[in-house]
Amino acid sequence: MDNITELIERLSHEEDAVRKMAVFKLQSNIGDPSFAEVFISQGGLLKLRNLALTASGNTLAYSLTSFSRLLELDKGWEYVNQELIGRVVELIVTHPLVNILRGAMSILVSIVSHPHSSNRTSQPPQVPQSFTFHHGFNPQMSTPGPFGFRALRPAIAAHPQFLEMLVSRLSSADHALCANSLQLINSLMRDAITNEADNEWPRFIKRLQDLGVIKAVFILMQSSALQDLAHPLLEFQALTKVLLRKWRDVKVDLEKKEHRIALKGLHLASAPNKSSQDAKASGSKRHHPEKWRRLGFETESPAWEFGDVGFLGMMDFTDFVRKHEDGFQKVILEQVAKPSEQRCPIARASLAITNILFQQFEVDKSELDDAKAYQILESRTNFERAFRPLLLQWSRLHTASLWAFFRLWKETSATSDDFDKVYELMRVLIHKVVGLAPRTKEVQDVEDEIAEFDFQSLRNLQMELLEQSYESVWGSHLRQVRDELKIEALQFVKEQRIRCLLRGEWFPINTDGEGRSGRKTRGGDDGATTHTELRETHRETKKSSTDPYLNWRFVKLSHNRRYLHYTDFEAESAVSPNLDDLTEKIDLSTVSSVVSNVIPASARSSSSTTTLTQTGTNPNHLPPSRMSSTKITIHGYPIDATPETAKEVVLLTLNPHNHSMASEWLDGLLMLLNQQPITAETAKLVNVVTGYGLKIRLLNVRYTENRYESDGHGGNGPEMPGRTGVDDDYYYDLFV
Template sequence: MENVNVAELVDRLGNDEDAVRKMAVFKLQGNIGDPGNTLAYSLTSFARLLEVDKGWDCVDQELVERIVELIVTHPLVNILRGAMSILVSIVSHPHTPMDPSEPDVFGFRALKPAIAIYPQFLEMLVSRLSSADHALCANALQLINSLMRDSITHDSEAEWPKFIQKLQDLGVIRAVYVLMQDSALQDLAHPLLEFQSLTKVLLRKWRDIPLSQEQPEHRRALKGIHLASNPTKTSDEATENGEDVKRSRRHHPEKWRRLGFETESPATEFYEVGFLGMMDLADYVRSHQNEFQKMLLEQSTKPSRQRCPIAQASLAVTSILYEHFEVDKSEMDDSKNYMIMESRSSLDKLFKPLLLHWTRLHVAGLQAFFRMWKATAAETEDLDKLVELVRILIESVVGGAGRTKDVQDVEEELANYEYHRLRELQMELLELTYEDAWGQHLRQVREELHHEALQFVKEQRIRCLLQGAWFSLESTSKDGTRTKSSCQYVQLSHNRRYLHFGEFDNIGNGAPELDALPEKIDLSTVSSVVSNISTNPDNSSSATVKTAPRSASTKITIHGYAPPSTGTSKGPSHGHGHGRTGSRSTQKEIVLLTLRPATHSIASEWLDGLLMILNQQPITSETNKLIDLVGNYGLKIRLLNVRFDDAAFAGEVPPVPVRDGLDEDYYYDVFGGA
């Protein structure tokens, strides 16, 4: 039947034109004859009255029972909307609980007598969250939110958890999760945001309940965890020498520590996460009992320091999730965010559907901890380091998941995230953290470390020259025939002032002595280095470096000036501009030496070694990558404050090597003499 706007219909009844009035009366009589529309309009009108704080004198147990009956039995959407709106107002109406023996017409208590008559009420209410009508979904969720809030606020500590558990058993979490991922998020934003906030309220409330063995429920939870660990089998294994099994069960010295607690007083270890931590641990033990028992069995064969602390890990994951989802954030902050964020993209950031799957995320995070503990061969003292890695993992995977990403995909990503990727991410985050905190100081540290790395690599490259190397020789005589010599050996002198070289028929068994090399070049006469070696384009602006066109064979050509016939020798050039002095401005460059390296690695070492001994910047990508690598490792070591023995040795630190006749009175000649 056609939907009629009541306000418009009433306006037409007072119209001056007779034809308009007749049509209005005709439609009115038809709608009055339709009990569905009449009831829908009546319910909606009464709901509006309650919203403006009118009509409360008409609210009684009979009305509440009639409204609950409509929600359970009536199929029409427009009737259900109005009925639910009325109940939202009744449940949400400010009130002070009176004597429990007296009936209450406000709050959740007002509905309990009617729900006792129609026990399918809550099930029908949750089922409406799957309706194709978004307005009905919103009304149903608003009513569920009102019931949850009033129950948490006014019911006893023994009652409200049962009500919340019943809603969860009916599938409210899954239904709201689907709505949060739906494309029609904008239509349901207000009630969905309230449900998300109420979820945080529940988590806070559970966290704030201190664990106490005086509480029967808490004792039962601890006992359940102990029994799920299969203590009988463990006790049997612990009595290898014929001890009485029953006595072992009663007085097991590590009853709780073997489960991963730090002490034999487990209740005291829940002080940070309260009963919420107990719920998470108990849920894991219950739903993954076989895995739990298998782990305990495997751990029992290891030394105590190598056993994975299951309980401590579980409490740590609970704490990580609590911080990640900002559970302590007030509902007022969430409401302000909604008022500010009106765009679709902003809503995507505001809603966190994964929060609703807290338990599944806890299990996935805990299993990731177990995996990393095993992969890193961690020990007890490494617990804090592993917890930090899990924190980064959850921040990355859970925090990086979009609103529509399914929880199963998140679980798989947590399970498959590679350890080395996680370590790289940890270093990136660490550098960003220090960048924010230190700013200019960190940049100064980077510059210092880069300079140190440059000096370190410079020394390494120059030492390659000091060690010497063989190079192929392709020289020809004046008549064009190949000379007898096929190779040459080149070596830097110990004082680093001369480059000695000589030609040989073949490569001998060992390197020739420096005195056996007949030729030498005074490095003070070198003007430039020409090479066809591929270079790093970022460093191609060096003034004394020339790069020749690339050819089939790699070569390095050293250019310089003929030695002066008179005058004293000068030291190597320390400036730019080809290393020339004013008196050499008219001299002509000549080829002093050509090197043909056998490999690209040797070519990089010698080209950059020659440049760096002339106080020029290196140009090959290999050398610059090595400088960056050394500098980055230095930065990471400073940021992490890692001791050498921690970084180098996974097990026991090896003994310091000794030699007969060696005492502590020695030193290293780092630079090899000059």
Template structure:
């Protein structure tokens, strides 16, 4: 390998009249300057001035390499004396309009370093080359710079997108940290008006965000963290009606309501002449609690005011209509729109965990952000890492507030119920917004919030409680469930075997033309006794009247065509509902024609035939061949489930019909609830339970009266 050129050689090439020599020098410098010792030697050889001249005077790839080399020096914390107003002006001009992508990329990188320069280092050197103030004079000469910067976010070159977004992040961070209290909100609003939210949102949803090693992925996550920082900063700004911006925002909220001139009544109670005085309930009419609304923003700060202003602007007609509707209601039944807006702001603030966002927005944290991207990709949680809906804060607030007002009306809520509706909205937001992926469009979320119902909120709340219980009691519940599953299975085995011990009538064949067969399990549970009759009897034959028998030890398997798709869930069984349109396992006949014993349901018992003189093994056989020992044609689905699962359980096999497995799961669930409620087994009406297992209707018990009880009963935060 050739030895690298010395710093003095490269400096000589930089000041050479030969274009190829200058190009060679800056090309080599990009890699060599990353070595701090080489960088010091290069600066000591007066190379910084030569490199600055290359940035200012060359073109094409030579200029791109020169910008890149200067950027490498600045990343090492040296060479800042070579960056003056003219260099910054040049970088801004190149970033705005140069056609070559490699030049624009390196110019943007240089500007990122300038804006991100640590304040302490700049002060120590006495330089003003840092932050937004360093590039502001250049921006005055290029007023379309910010617009072109936002436009770069949609470029096809991902590195160019990353560099542009890094500069956006640097400008935002500097505006928040070093800008005045009134300056940074204006600058951020300007970026938002230029479309930075839409640009970053597209990048979040795009494939480039999947590349954990890409600078673009880190820049996207950094922008997300800065968005949280901005929300937190806005929330920390205290509303002060003496400030022009705050007073203007309150006036916007008032005027958007289309206030009418107030007519105080005359002494006789009739409306008097309209005056220019405000209504005595000017602010309470809008949903505030008092006529001095500034203090009501204490929890949400200026963020709550911004959200309310945004809502009134986005929904001017709806806002006025809602206020008109509410004015016609009794005071206690009016939905306080302003108060609800502030509540929704806090719900979203908590949902996106703004307060606990930590140092995502810090300066030297890109390595940790890159680590988070790698970790999220490895665990398959990229969708949880990127939150593009956070960027759609205004639309989410509007949709959630509309849901709040709608749910208030549906529930017939009153002022005292405010926090209950707030909790319902929190549940709805957690489920709908929290259940999205980074690909989910905000319009889809708006539609789901628009259709959310109280019934769904109740269901989601119960599911949430189950998840909490599972997290808290998971390991213990697993043990309990395993034990209860075994106990429930034994209970069902005993119930199914009892059905076999009682015996049942079956057609001797599927067509019913060969008479009837009565089958019954012996008391010792070792044999199936059966006999074929010409017709079905009215009584159950005794075990001694059944001469034929089948040894269960010879049975190897039980086959069936019983369909699980026609079985009814256990809730219908528990309610004794046999009138469902769905076929059930509760005495549902399987006859094709009334009065005729014909069915296509068959249970086939397979095993080894008994040894007889007429049956002998051939020389090639080592064991008897399996054959059909008995066929049963149950006429009802419940009979099919009882005999099929009963025979399987006798053979120490698992039940297969949906009816039996659902009943086992139901008893298992009941057992868990009994354990959690600390009830005793003797407190359960086992007779009623067994009747329900058999499919028999159980008379409902009388519901206790409500004498002596006051107020409504609230279940899950909602009155029933």
């Protein structure tokens, strides 16, 4: 107690050094509520206030810091008056020392944020706990005295450069000063939004924006000093959402003068005279019958169409028109020249973009939800997820997205019935480019990416996101459906591959190291004979197959799918031979394996010409272009061989023209033997069929929306046939 009394006496000592040391000790102890109670009860507050009004240098800095800490304890308000406020405002405007500016700004933050009611039993303001802690007041306690922005107005009137200086402090190299400046700006904004009249707060916000507060905060959000400024920056982000919600909640009302002026400005900016030459030539002064629909509204009473986005939608649209008036007029003229159903509704598109951005940034989240982010920040992690600097570039994002909407409308040849489809594509585009953008991504890069994103990539991304959303909701059910569809797709592809074999195909005979009938030359090894040589009933065919003029082999699967028929010919003919013309055949029950150097799906990503283990690697190390990559070899056992003497031999060799044919025949043969397909082409086809089946189930696409849209039926399906002249036993099969 004696120490406090002595300290108070030194606050009014004649020597500045003594006062400076006393107030220096005071600033480190005044935050203790019990110390503060004794300090005030012994008259120390009056002396501290006098120092704040008259001192200079470090003595003044310590005095301001001590006074601000008292206010944070909700004490000392009886000594806050216009004289003190005027002194603090003057210091902020004129004083260069950082330590003095910090204390001065802290005092103003407490004053602006002080509760507005002297009734202690009244409902406290709904302010997140994290905000109130950093603003330095307890919403459960309130006392009479100056409060809010209005308490600063007389002092600001005497120093009109106050706001400009305050914003300029945001670019200071001292992070603590930046934080204090932004805290004060936040306090002023919150008070103006909460307590000012409807026609006052927009003016104040616009003035701050004109002074460059958005640009300054955007730079801070992308800077490396984010951790030091985390709390005030996150609060500014939350206040930006409050502003957007407040503008959204203002209904467009033509009874209000500013709303009528804004809407009229849209009409005049569209250059209505350029598209109404007939009316001008006739001298008619009547309004164009499509005055507002020409701009892309649905009706001639546009006010109600702003219902979902309110005056925020009006602001976005007028801002776009004001900054791109020539482009706006050009788009209007282009659309007017088209049939009504093909016109892009410009106004509806603008309002839709506003709505998408509103949802993308989760503007409807309450401040209490945003305050949870403070818990994340306490760990000094997840900064990238918490901060959304692109939110501050709302206008530029809206403009870039609206141009992208026009481009997508044109690229997709959309009509009025397709508006919702283009809307969903834009939602995906904005989520991809804006929603997933890292914190440090420049807004110019975002604009360029929005402008350059191609339609096909966007459509693929939309389907991926759709699958992911269903995956997250239905999880195991969706996986089960996918597995079932894959089995169905595999059966479908199997049938397609086998039908290629049933159709038959011509294969060139490779003369390098190959017998004409498929016999492989092995330096006189008679054990490596073909199935043809083991059948005496076909000796003549074998002899003829060695004729040097026989260069083609036709191979075809029998209708019962049990035999593979083939014969060698001199030349390929346009008409495929019948089964009766094919003198050789292989019983598929004797086939032991089918091997090939066709690249399998598992090795497709490799750049090497990897082959199956049965065929080995390239022995001559030839480049891929110099070696056959599509040879298929069928191995098996002679029909008349006994189990004791059975020896696997080459039954037939095929040399397909290309990889596609090789894939069909190799996997077709494997599937006939109840083995799994191995080529990349077949795997891709199975995945495509599975994917389309899954998408059709997810989208619940009807045949009228998919099969017939491109056939000139307008998406309404084929014309239903009548039953005139048809008896009761006849029916129509509409699906092939």
